[in-house]
Amino acid sequence: MxxxxxxxxxxxxxxxxxxxxxxxxxxxxxxxxxxxxxxxxxxxxxxxxxxxxxxxxxxxxxxxxxxxxxxxxxxxxxxxxxxxxxxxxxxxxxxxxxxxxxxxxxxxxxxxxxxxxxxxxxxxxxxxxxxxxxxxxxxxxxxxxxxxGFSDESVANCATQLLKTGIQLHGNTEAIAEENFLAIEFHDGVVKMPSLRIHEATESIFRNLIAFEQCNIIGTSHYIASYAFLMRSILRSSRDVDLLKEKRIIKDMNSGDGGGEDLAIFFKSLCEGVVLKDFYFSDLCEMVNEYYSYRTSWLHWRRLFLNWRRLKAITKDKWRESMSDLHKKYFSNIGATISITTALLLIFTGIQTVYAVISYYHHHL
Structure with a gap:
């Protein structure tokens, strides 16, 4: 007070x-x-x-x-x-x-x-x-x-979903993770991330750095926590982990080519109980999410266009086939053609006579 x-x-x-x-x-x-x-x-x-x-x-x-x-x-x-x-x-x-x-x-x-x-x-x-x-x-x-929960703290889709819409994930060979693994870039549909080596001490290092950010009273930004939240949003299954390994973004020194599910759980556990005050990658995630929405919309309309062209081609083939069958069945000789033409003329003449009679009685009754 x-x-x-x-x-x-x-x-x-x-x-x-x-x-x-x-x-x-x-x-x-x-x-x-x-x-x-x-x-x-x-x-x-x-x-x-x-x-x-x-x-x-x-x-x-x-x-x-x-x-x-x-x-x-x-x-x-x-x-x-x-x-x-x-x-x-x-x-x-x-x-x-x-x-x-x-x-x-x-x-x-x-x-x-x-x-x-x-x-x-x-x-x-x-x-x-x-x-x-x-x-x-x-x-x-x-x-x-x-x-x-007003702030955006993640990429809306995992690595495999991003790849399906044409967003590529590449290891950034120009940046060394040990020097700055926060140097993540997004340009023209390509996310470039420095390679991260996972070894026995990685978990304890991450947890200590995140704890330091959480408890520091001098206003330290939450860089490490932001990286953990970003990786949690990208890695949601073993397939996502395998994809990042293939792209040389993650190098798991503990389990070689396996342990994908463990790594996804690892980053998820790092974020438990962590309060993220300022998300360092908010601009990056916003750009990726906007590009993903644009690509998803474009692919949707492209599929509709291709389906329309396919339906148009099928309809055109069916029409040609029907007209060919009609020609073969009814117009294959001159006598059949004359008979059909005469029948159509008689039908049209009869319809015209009926309308003339109806019109006469309508005006004189």
Whole structure:
């Protein structure tokens, strides 16, 4: 509460009393939001709502501050401006992805929730003193964004499915995995990935690096976790693993040509319990998914066109065959031709006579 109130320009005691009095007026309405009876007098309940509300608002604002700090550092890096490592974004709570995930879970529990109008009242009082850039709803969505699954953290299809639509996977011989296995490129329907050697120490190295990213309080990006999530999305079966081995993207030093299913399970297990704050390959996955959708649509229309041409050819052959049979059966000699022609003329003449009689009676009756 102290940190939240310190954001305002007013005296701490004055803004605290104003918030307390505002919450005290909402106690009756807040009680009606809970199904069970709350055995607390209005002053104790008001104090709980005040402290919890200030904590949640400060949490939302800190999380937004960290996000803005990271965006500013990225812009400074693009503009070649000096960036202080960690900067003002060193926060032992917000920068620990596991703590953030725990807070998201706890705040989502019904028994831990407080009425939204309580938060809104506190937010408006704080915003009156210092203008905040977002609404309360926006701050809440920013905080719960990763838990709600709004971000794209994978390629939508596995390696074999990508290959079926014409997307090629090649080992990038120009990049050495030991130096930078994150150097993955996509251009003109070709994904180039550095070769990754799988040996006995690979799992422990990956797990330690991911744990370091999860616990680091200086805002380290989740590069290793992003790579694990990407590989999990590409490798979903032993066929996918075999394909990447064939393309020299994976070299399994443990099992030679086998162990495909184990490798798929390996990358899947690496991602269990991992909170991915920023997905390093989001742009790459977006390009691959868009290209996949385009190729799938193009192949669909191509199949329809080929089927239409095939049906047209079959119909044309059937028509020719029917006309040939008709000619052989009825028009093979002059006498049969004359007989058919005479019969058709008599039929048309009879139809014309019937219509003339009907028309005559219609006008004279």
């Amino acid at each position: 102290v940190h939240l109130l310190a954001r305002t320009l007013e005296a701490e005691e004055a803004i605290r009393d104003e918030c307390a009095n505002a919450i005290l007026d909402l106690v009756g309405e807040a009680r009606r939001c809970y199904s069970q009876y709350i055995d607390l007098d209005k002053y104790k309940l008001a104090m709980i709502l005040l402290v919890d509300g200030c904590f949640i608002l400060e949490l939302f604002l800190r999380y937004s501050d960290i996000e803005n700090q990271e965006e500013t550092e990225e812009e400074d890096a693009v503009n070649d401006d000096p960036v202080v490592p960690g900067g003002s974004s060193i926060d032992p709570i917000i920068n620990d992805s596991r703590i953030v995930a725990t807070l998201q879970h706890d705040l989502a529990l019904l028994e831990n929730q407080i009425p939204f109008f309580v938060l809104l009242t506190l937010f408006d009082l704080i915003n009156k003193s210092v203008t905040l850039p977002h609404t309360l709803t926006k701050y809440a969505l920013l905080f719960f964004q990763s838990a709600l």
